[in-house]
Amino acid sequence: MSNFFNKSDLTRQDADKLVSETLNSCDDGELYLEESKSESILLDDNKIKSSNYSSDLGFGFRAISNEVVAYSYSNEISKDSLKNSSENLKSTLKSIKGTYNHEIPKSNKKFYKDINPIEQKTLDSKLEVLNKVNEFLRKKDGSVKQVTASFAGEQKSIEIIRSGGESLTDVRPLIRFNVSVMLEKNGRKETGVYGIGGRQSYDDYLKNDNWKNVCEEAFRIASVNLESKPAPAGEMKVVLGPGWPAILIHEAIGHGLEGDFNRKKTSAFHNLMGEKVASDGVTIVDDGTIDNRRGSLTIDDEGTPTERTVLIENGILKNFMQDRHNARLMNTRSTGSGRRENYRHIVLPRMRNTMMLSGNQTQDEMIKSVDKGIFAVSFGGGQVDITSGKFVFNCTEAYEINNGKIGSPIKGATLIGDGPSILKEVSMVGNDMMLDPGIGTCGKAGQGVPVGVAQPSILIDKMTVGGTKL
Amino acid sequence: MVKDQEFLKSKASYCLDLAKKMGATDASVTVGHSISETVNFRNKSLEASDRSDGLALSIETYLGKRRSSISSSNLLDENIKTLIEKCFETTKITPEDEFNSLPDKNLLAKQISSLNLYDETRFENDKKIKYLKDLEESASSENQIINTESSFTENKSNFILANSDGFCDGYKTSSFTASCVTVAKDENSMERDYEFSSKRHLSDIKQATDLGNKAAKQTIRKLSPKKIGSEKTSIIFDKRISKGMLSAFASAISASAIARGTSFLKDKIDQQVFANSINVIDKPDINKGMGSQNFDSEGVNSNTLQLIENGILKNYLVDTYNGKKLNLKSNGRSGGTTNLYFEKGNISYKDLMKKNSRSLYITETIGHGSNLVTGDYSVGATGFLVEDGEFKYPVNEITIAGNFKDMFKNIILANDLEFEYSVNSPTMMIEGMTVAGK
Numbered sequence: 001m002s003n004f005f006n007k008s009d010l011t012r013q014d015a016d017k018l019v020s021e022t023l024n025s026c027d028d029g030e031l032y033l034e035e036s037k038s039e040s041i042l043l044d045d046n047k048i049k050s051s052n053y054s055s056d057l058g059f060g061f062r063a064i065s066n067e068v069v070a071y072s073y074s075n076e077i078s079k080d081s082l083k084n085s086s087e088n089l090k091s092t093l094k095s096i097k098g099t100y101n102h103e104i105p106k107s108n109k110k111f112y113k114d115i116n117p118i119e120q121k122t123l124d125s126k127l128e129v130l131n132k133v134n135e136f137l138r139k140k141d142g143s144v145k146q147v148t149a150s151f152a153g154e155q156k157s158i159e160i161i162r163s164g165g166e167s168l169t170d171v172r173p174l175i176r177f178n179v180s181v182m183l184e185k186n187g188r189k190e191t192g193v194y195g196i197g198g199r200q201s202y203d204d205y206l207k208n209d210n211w212k213n214v215c216e217e218a219f220r221i222a223s224v225n226l227e228s229k230p231a232p233a234g235e236m237k238v239v240l241g242p243g244w245p246a247i248l249i250h251e252a253i254g255h256g257l258e259g260d261f262n263r264k265k266t267s268a269f270h271n272l273m274g275e276k277v278a279s280d281g282v283t284i285v286d287d288g289t290i291d292n293r294r295g296s297l298t299i300d301d302e303g304t305p306t307e308r309t310v311l312i313e314n315g316i317l318k319n320f321m322q323d324r325h326n327a328r329l330m331n332t333r334s335t336g337s338g339r340r341e342n343y344r345h346i347v348l349p350r351m352r353n354t355m356m357l358s359g360n361q362t363q364d365e366m367i368k369s370v371d372k373g374i375f376a377v378s379f380g381g382g383q384v385d386i387t388s389g390k391f392v393f394n395c396t397e398a399y400e401i402n403n404g405k406i407g408s409p410i411k412g413a414t415l416i417g418d419g420p421s422i423l424k425e426v427s428m429v430g431n432d433m434m435l436d437p438g439i440g441t442c443g444k445a446g447q448g449v450p451v452g453v454a455q456p457s458i459l460i461d462k463m464t465v466g467g468t469k470l
Numbered sequence: 471m472v473k474d475q476e477f478l479k480s481k482a483s484y485c486l487d488l489a490k491k492m493g494a495t496d497a498s499v500t501v502g503h504s505i506s507e508t509v510n511f512r513n514k515s516l517e518a519s520d521r522s523d524g525l526a527l528s529i530e531t532y533l534g535k536r537r538s539s540i541s542s543s544n545l546l547d548e549n550i551k552t553l554i555e556k557c558f559e560t561t562k563i564t565p566e567d568e569f570n571s572l573p574d575k576n577l578l579a580k581q582i583s584s585l586n587l588y589d590e591t592r593f594e595n596d597k598k599i600k601y602l603k604d605l606e607e608s609a610s611s612e613n614q615i616i617n618t619e620s621s622f623t624e625n626k627s628n629f630i631l632a633n634s635d636g637f638c639d640g641y642k643t644s645s646f647t648a649s650c651v652t653v654a655k656d657e658n659s660m661e662r663d664y665e666f667s668s669k670r671h672l673s674d675i676k677q678a679t680d681l682g683n684k685a686a687k688q689t690i691r692k693l694s695p696k697k698i699g700s701e702k703t704s705i706i707f708d709k710r711i712s713k714g715m716l717s718a719f720a721s722a723i724s725a726s727a728i729a730r731g732t733s734f735l736k737d738k739i740d741q742q743v744f745a746n747s748i749n750v751i752d753k754p755d756i757n758k759g760m761g762s763q764n765f766d767s768e769g770v771n772s773n774t775l776q777l778i779e780n781g782i783l784k785n786y787l788v789d790t791y792n793g794k795k796l797n798l799k800s801n802g803r804s805g806g807t808t809n810l811y812f813e814k815g816n817i818s819y820k821d822l823m824k825k826n827s828r829s830l831y832i833t834e835t836i837g838h839g840s841n842l843v844t845g846d847y848s849v850g851a852t853g854f855l856v857e858d859g860e861f862k863y864p865v866n867e868i869t870i871a872g873n874f875k876d877m878f879k880n881i882i883l884a885n886d887l888e889f890e891y892s893v894n895s896p897t898m899m900i901e902g903m904t905v906a907g908k
Contacts, residue, residue, distance in 0.1 A: 385834075
């Protein structure tokens with residue numbers, strides 16, 4: 001755990017005093033201190049292309065009165081710097097007053113260990129794995145023309161100080177291992193990408209030569225795409241595979257259920273609470289409490305313990321995801337969803353691990369039921385316009401379905417749909433729920449945070465596929 | 471106040487001296503300071519204010535052909551020392567790479583001319599509030615507008631780039647950005663759109679009322695959209711989308727993508743890649759330009775580059791490392807393009823709209839559907855159906871798809887180029903793309 005006060009002229013007592021003074025007449029706020037250490041090591045084009053280490057330290061001071069949020073940050077932890085921030089906050093809120101809200105739920109559960117993954121594996125052994133990846137893939141097949149492999153590791157220590165001297169801390173490890181391979185055959189080039197990660201040490205993910213499985217999967221995706229034909233264009237049935245394709249849920253439903261957009265009534269879901277928004281059998285939760293997952297948090301960035309929030313239960317909209325600010329203004333409680341990229345950013349309600357739970361049908365049944373459609377197995381990324389509700393995501397591995405059978409692979413295409421109605425088009429829910437491999441980063445208002453997704457196979461009766469073949 | 475050159479120079483030389491003392495054969499360092507103040511409004515009242523004050527340091531150390539880097543926001547001497555030690559230890563065990571080196575000395579920028587990139591005017595938060603009040607007042611004057619959100623950001627930055635070959639220079643820049651997002655609603659739909667203005671100098675920022683009016687107008691016209699059928703058609707890209715095509719093109723001609731062989735434009739130098747009426751230029755020395763620079767992120771002098779001449783690819787964007795790999799000299803594009811633009815075409819906007827009896831006008835795309843390895847393009851889109859030069863009705867929940875190789879050869883540009891951003895394009899038409907809808 002970082003001690004934020006031992007290298008500064010600022011003592012904990014000074015900080016407590018200044019926080020209490022500043023927030024006294026406000027509705028909410030806190031001092032957020034953060035120290036992060038991160039590394040990235042990249043092999044590309046047969047060489048170790050870069051090895052970067054980065055350390056960052058700073059604080060963010062927030063004061064909230066009524067609907068107004070004042071925020072000030074600095075990367076200098078000192079008496080002067082904190083005083084300046086305090087003055088800055090007071091001047092913004094000079095004419096607005098509130099009553100400070102002290103209540104924070106407590107929990108002793110931790111969902112990951114206090115480790116520093118960067119120091120748990122030597123640089124030499126990381127370089128060795130990257131070189132093995134390169135060699136393995138290039139030897140595997142003559143069509144391999146480019147290999148990129150990388151390690152990214154981080155340890156982030158945070159402390160939240162509230163008015164009255166209350167302090168909450170968390171240490172968050174995070175790693176990611178990624179392989180990308182480009183194949184060239186008969187003048188065509190295609191890439192395949194696969195990665196794994198989470199909140200454990202590198203070796204927890206790489207034991208038993210697991211790096212080979214990551215290579216095989218990236219190679220497999222690229223090989224499939226070398227044989228791909230132009231994708232169809234138009235409305236059709238879509239079967240989604242389990243796991244990572246749940247970014248459909250993240251984009252189509254998740255963002256629209258974040259508290260801020262609903263308080264402001266700019267989400268297509270704001271007036272649908274308690275209404276049927278999905279087919280029977282569709283249950284979606286956002287869960288920050290799964291051990292060691294990329295999207296899990298022991299406490300959120302406001303100090304609230306995370307939880308498993310039921311968003312949609314058997315088709316009915318049950319809850320939005322809330323941070324303290326939006327919860328207070330909407331007269332409800334925080335769901336432990338207050339997150340920020342780092343001390344430079346304000347807290348927003350965000351997703352953690354967003355999951356559609358299993359039903360009882362099989363993927364086979366789904367494929368067999370489709371005369372003409374596509375089977376989408378893997379995706380690149382997605383995006384949503386939360387106001388109109390329209391969302392997209394990009395297939396990176398997909399196949400035609402003809403007369404109940406999986407046919408040729410098709411080229412990457414964008415799929416587009418309407419968030420509030422898409423889940424009503426879900427006609428089958430599989431029994432094969434799977435978590436994603438631990439690679440997701442969600443962007444909102446310029447802030448990226450690590451997230452997870454999960455789902456079983458599902459059949460969607462109608463979606464627009466953005467191919468080129470009419 | 472943003473830290474002055476003297477402070478940043480002293481930190482930079484402290485780093486270089488230390489790296490040398492530890493045994494680094496070469497080193498390069500960037501020290502920057504940035505202060506930024508933002509005020510946010512929502513529905514005509516103050517929603518948030520945000521002040522950020524940040525120092526940033528990045529160092530690269532070399533031991534012959536070995537290299538590694540560190541970055542930090544903590545500029546205490548003691549911390550810098552620990553980091554450089556760590557960096558140099560890492561350098562020692564990082565494998566050699568024959569292409570690693572500082573830029574060639576004779577390519578480094580020598581004379582720094584003023585490009586007028588810094589406006590010291592301080593726009594106090596009270597003035598920002600007044601601006602945003604006016605903006606939201608005009609944005610919400612139509613009753614279909616149910617939500618307005620706007621912000622004003624003032625940023626002042628300064629930096630020094632120094633390396634062990636004696637390069638040591640930097641300069642201040644400023645930016646002022648006003649933006650507005652509006653939500654409109656009718657019985658059938660709720661839609662969002664935006665408008666923004668970002669300038670080096672405060673006096674060049676658009677009028678608050680113009681910005682608000684424009685955002686509102688662009689949002690209201692999107693209400694009650696229809697979905698259209700799937701077809702091949704001609705597509706007109708609004709300026710804010712057509713400039714994205716240029717950005718995709720720039721990524722595909724970066725020396726890194728070319729050297730790695732992961733670009734659909736590899737080996738296309740001196741070949742036709744655009745329609746022969748097309749010229750693409752990257753000009754770093756535009757007065758007050760949003761993308762203007764005196765030198766690139768390695769200190770290399772950057773001159774105007776003609777990237778496309780009469781449809782033919784003339785230059786890649788070359789940095790030192792990838793240049794050495796490709797046997798090309800750096801052209802000062804480490805860090806990418808500067809002020810990138812299509813030269814204007816010779817047909818008016820009005821005539822472009824009328825060129826076909828029916829076309830689709832795209833105002834927004836969503837998704838990350840550009841594959842620069844294959845050139846395949848497929849994105850979600852929002853826009854308007856155009857008949858006989860007029861907007862007929864708004865369209866959404868469709869995708870548009872094609873391949874850049876074909877799309878680039880079918881581009882027709884209007885003559886309405888303006889220099890607003892760091893990437894600028896006239897309105898653009900591409901015929902024969904696939905629309906997927908109903």
